[in-house]
Amino acid sequence: DSAKKVAKQFGIPEAMETWEDIVLRDDIDAICIGTWPYMHAPITIAALDSGKHVLCEARMAMNSAEAAEMLEVSRINPQLTAQIxxxxxxLKFDNTIIDLxxxxxxxxLITIDARLTQGTFAQPDSDLHWRHDRNLSGNNIMFMGIWYEIIMRWLGPATSVQAVGQAVIKHRRDDKGRRHAMTIPDHIDIIGEMAQGGQMRLSVSTVAGHVPMVDIYICGTQGTIRLSDTEGEMALEAGTLSAKKFKSVxxxxNKQGRWRVEEEFINAIRGVEPVTHTNFxxxxxxxxxxxxxxxxxxxxxxxxxxLDAIVQT
Structure with a gap:
């Protein structure tokens, strides 16, 4: 029914019964996958094997085993564009932060210290969301991976991880009123070491009230960069060793990035540019x-x- 509604709304001539029907069509060149993570690997792999370009919604997969398989299939088909x-x-700030x-x-780098929240207190009566269900989201936790992807753009990857977390809301109810125990944290604290040197401290929460939604410090031996969202708008500041306080950047x-995912996908298919945001x-x-x-x-x-051995859900 939902497919028929969308087809009618956007003037699409046909609505398919299953995703397999779409993947196997000879008159379709590219597939966009907007499902929850549990279907990302099966559809991506089938689409690439069927000669289709793929744009997949994030997070990439349920776990790194699925992600590695997706990458391997994309490498077997280098003529196809594969993008997440x-x-x-x-995006507006990335180029400037990277340049600095x-x-x-x-x-x-000494440390990147990031606090990332929704700015709200725990809401025990809130409904069960797909992000709370391991069967649908796998090892993904809140919006943790989104921000690590961003941190990788700025500073490269981490080489170690330690973490503690908790599910402050112990149970949630699904749309049928059934109660489910929560096994995915709604508050987590992570520390780690970075490949370039320095450390990372990352706090992610959907239950911390009266806390800025974004407050990130990139601290080095000569200066500090701060990216924050304390009043509903992101702001970038920086200060050097000799400065008395932060200054707005x-x-x-021409340095401000923007949303151009679909443009990049089509350009990559046409051979105009490589995929950078984000490759497999x-x-x-x-x-x-x-x-x-x-x-x-x-x-x-x-x-x-x-990882020495790929970890599954």
């Missing part, structure tokens, strides 16, 4: 980190990256 929808929140770091504004229009290799990296966080939570141990 990128984390969009910082690359031009030695902060010196050597003005971003020229980067997706595997953030899924390995996501699995490492899950393993650290479960075992209480420090987990090193890249």
């Amino acid at each position: 929808v990128p984390a969009p929140m910082t 770091i690359s031009n030695n504004f902060i010196g050597d 003005r971003i020229p229009k 290799q980067s997706g595997v990296q953030y899924m390995e980190w996501t699995d490492a966080v899950s393993t650290a939570l479960r075992t209480g141990r420090k987990v090193h990256l890249p």
Whole structure:
């Protein structure tokens, strides 16, 4: 029914019964996958095997094993474009942050310290969402992986992970009123080491009230960069060793990134530009980190990256 409604709304001549029907059609060149993560790997692999270009919604997969399989199939079919929808929140700022770091504004990285929330207190009566269901979301936790993807753009990957977390809301009810125990944290604290040197401390929460939604410090031996959202709008500030306080960073229009996912996808298919936001290799990296966080939570141990053995849900 939902497919028929969309087809009618947008003037699409046909609505298919199953995703397999779409993948197997000879008159379709590209597939866009907008399902929850549990279907990303099956549809992506089938589409690539059927000679279709793929644009897949994030997160890439349920776990890094699925992500690695998706990457392998894409490498077997190098003539096909394979792209993941990128984390969009910082596109305006990414180029400037990368330039500041690359031009030695902060010196050597000491730490990236990030607090990321929804700014709301726990709501025990809130409904069960697909993000709360491991059968649908796998090892993904809240919006944790989205922000790690962004951090990788700025600073590269982590080499270790330690984590503690909790489900403050212990149970949620589904649309039929059935109660489900929550096994995915709604508050998590993560620390780790970065490949370039320095450390990371990341706090992610959907139950911390009266807290800024975004507050990130990139601290180095010569300077600090701050990206924050305290009043509903993201702002970038920076300060050097000799400065007395932060100064607002003005971003020229030609440096401001923007949402151009569909444009990049079509351009990549046509051979105009490569996929940068986001390619499957980067997706595997953030899924390995996501699995490492899950393993650290479960075992209480420090987990090193890249993973020696792929972790499944």
